[in-house]
Amino acid sequence: MSRFAGARRFVPILNWLPRYAKADLPGDMIAGGIVAVMLVPQAMAYAMLAGLPPQVGLYASILPLIAYAALGSSRALAVGPVAIASLMTASALGAVAESGTVDYVAAALILAALSGLILLAMGVARLGVLVNFLSHQVISGFTSAAALVIGLSQLKHLLGIDVPRGSLFTDVVVDVIRGLPSTNLATALVGAGAIGLLILSRAPLARLLRALRVPRGIVAPLTKTGPLAAVFLTALVVWAFGLDADFGVAIVGTIPAGLPHAGLPRFDAALWTELFPAAVLITIIGFLESVSVAKALASKRRQKIDANQELLALGAANIAASVTGGYPVAGGFGRSGVNFAAGANTPLASIITAVLMALTLLFLTPLFYYLPRTALAAIIIVAVLNLIDLRTFREAWRYNKADAVSLAATFVSVLVAGVEAGIVFGLAVSLALYLWRTSRPHIAVVGRVGETEHFRNVLRHTVKTAPGVLAIRVDESLYFANASYLEDHLLSAVADDKTIEQVVLICSAVNFIDASALDTLENMIVELRDAGVTLHLAEVKGPVTDKLQRTAFLEHLKPGSLYLSTHDALRALTGTTRAPRA
């Protein structure tokens, strides 16, 4: 096996498959089966959300799962079509082609290929950390708004009304309200029934089964069959009562049987370029969702997730989707949790899911002929309702208003300007608020606590200050955006109190001083000197001192004006002659 040593690092399947323990098989088989039962209806529903034919969702649920299983560092992540990436796909493709056309499907393949290439490039450049720049609040605001947009966009299918394909929330609201009078009653009834079934199949069914003393190991899987049950029951109803022909209920119709054909996506430089920005955003959002689910699940079993390896694995999964007739895929929140809870021990569970999806395509597609679109809409609506998250906003509002503002800004801008502009705007707002905060650092005048060597904020503690000496602590690293703020603050303090002759700037919280701030400090020394005031520095950290020693800055200070501790500085400046303590 030694010849695989190099490859094993980047191809985890070479590690786990040869050592596969038989004891892991039952868990993997059950988990793989349950995920397949969830994935069949979801794949078709999310494809509909993306404006694509249902088989495209099924195609995206075979080879991508196997590619991720071979390369992923998570043992439980369930890859495939997901709600938000599907919505973003619809938004991106709607700009370049008409839904229902060959060009639209071809563009979906290009989008998946772009997404895969971007993920691979980020993985090679080890840029997985870039996603950290999206704060939890921005993600929460984005997800809630996207869920609202998705839910609303499915109302037309749920009610069987015909509305133009609007992309903005506000447009869709108007369209749906205008369309309400033309609701198809039969469609709406089937849809409502499906929603009822889906809701009842969760907690209420679990409660009922537990009351009937059904074993726990059977209850959990049964509660996941709701979507599949809704698919078959509604299809049965439509067929039995002839709802499609006699009452105008829209059905899925013929789904071509058989596996997808392999082939490269069409190369069209202009189209690739046009889709690139949207692909970047789909990629980032999909990667974020995948990694956060994978991390959450891995930590429960003390396993590790390597973000850069995830980039490679998800990149391979999207490339796989693009060459087998699919569209952009990611790790899904709901299915991954089910996979984990159902006992997936290794990625073999995902391979089993993929095999079951392939069998579905080969043999079961005729069963979906009478499947009403309203049932798929019901599945989507019930799934995305879980994504609407008010708690994060409430908590952020209580804890830190700026975070709540960036959440609200993202939420509103997704509704008003669309998913792509919304996420970019949210990111910009959160970064701007962070920069704004660091540009106005907390600055505290400090005094000595009793007879100790400790110095604390005069406004928060009972402390003693020394006459003629201003000891001031700045609670932020100094950089271009805040150095002038400190300068103005110090110069005003000195202008306001003419007795001050010495200023001790305590740098215990200064982790860094950039070149611009250094210029400002140099200026400040001169300005203070011109005003008859001497600046001293105390508690400058090792790495900061090291850097300062490369410059002429320390020569600007009066000799000996750099003190290790505030205590040393105050002792020297107030002439106290107490012997230094050990």
Place this chain on the structure above:
Amino acid sequence: MSRFAGARRFVPILNWLPRYAKADLPGDMIAGGIVAVMLVPQAMAYAMLAGLPPQVGLYASILPLIAYAALGSSRALAVGPVAIASLMTASALGAVAESGTVDYVAAALILAALSGLILLAMGVARLGVLVNFLSHQVISGFTSAAALVIGLSQLKHLLGIDVPRGSLFTDVVVDVIRGLPSTNLATALVGAGAIGLLILSRAPLARLLRALRVPRGIVAPLTKTGPLAAVFLTALVVWAFGLDADFGVAIVGTIPAGLPHAGLPRFDAALWTELFPAAVLITIIGFLESVSVAKALASKRRQKIDANQELLALGAANIAASVTGGYPVAGGFGRSGVNFAAGANTPLASIITAVLMALTLLFLTPLFYYLPRTALAAIIIVAVLNLIDLRTFREAWRYNKADAVSLAATFVSVLVAGVEAGIVFGLAVSLALYLWRTSRPHIAVVGRVGETEHFRNVLRHTVKTAPGVLAIRVDESLYFANASYLEDHLLSAVADDKTIEQVVLICSAVNFIDASALDTLENMIVELRDAGVTLHLAEVKGPVTDKLQRTAFLEHLKPGSLYLSTHDALRALTGTTRAPRA
């Protein structure tokens, strides 16, 4: 005077003029006169740089100076046409009109009006601090590149060659090289003579005069007359030898005599909208230049500059320019220094300059008929050479590479993409580098120094660590972009050393924890607990603790896991029973 109390706060002239001391008059008169001597040729030259007729520069040097004198908080700032704003004006106007047309001049008035309104709006919103986000390095890179572009753009006038009006540095280089063979020899000779005169009139003239024991008070003013001397001498040469008619030397020609007509700029919504982005950038750059000069001069006399008052004053100056036939103005670096050095005690000096400029327009314009454009080009080239600054780059490179990178990025992007895109790109690069740095904070494992209560980095000091306890200090506030970095760092440290049972996170440098980082910390507590490790916090600052108490976060910690000092934490965790010190 009490009815003026409110107005006095925003109209400084109401403070200083009624109390004007006669002793201040000689200084103000001399300074006002010298600045006028510099401003006459500079105003015409910078107008040419902006692609405008020479009188526009002179018009911009009357009412704007008076408006600033009434409202400005600086006593020495000399307002008027400046080099970089003139270049940016040329770039902005070139996009909407042809130089030499009536529309071009009309657009200049709109640009000044927009700039004035933006400054006033920023002043009312007290947004003066926004300019702090441009680091010294970005400004230095921008200024050096703009100076190069300006210098090069004047070569065509200096050599009398006819090249298309390119806007990018690279285009202009090619145009000038292509045009070289068509150099007008007479023009080039006059230009070279003017440059020689300008250079000799500075340091060499000062040295000569001092050697001749001319009093210092006369030497300084005399060295400022170079540009005016160049103007008159070259005009005399052109007239005497008929260089304009016989040798094709381009001259300024007729400058309409008399004061500018007052009038509102043309209102054209589309044009105002189109010029808006450029106006924002001209405004910010002009404001930055003005405030930094004003601050530097004020600190020399222990006076204060109020950035928001400066916004109002410069806003009024630009509005004044827009209603009296001018174009965007700012506080000039060179002239302000001369104004200060020549003894300007109050803004009356600027009012005197304005009166002299008005007299020039009324009576002296015929003298400029034969003024060769090459002399104006020489004045610009010699003025901007001083703006090219290599020192800042060298120092930044030695001190902090990231700052040097943002300087170089700004410099290159101004040359390659133009002044407007260049400054925006430079700003983005500097902010991105700052964010990148804060996203990867310095994290140090610390140990006890001897028997003291001090804890230092184990890599930098000889310290003792306790078995089973990892004491780790993070040197940055925690926010969305770096919380995962800390999490990954801590989880790997714990995974790598299985003996660790306690982790003490020292927060002495954590000035802030945002909601996103708080979520990550909560996760981390659970993840560490799952791995059998307990997380403790030490030295959490008062304001941070206050905020944490508003959340359920502290309940996630084990009771008593929040220690005031690292010493307390280590004593508790290692079971040392030494009595606490006072």
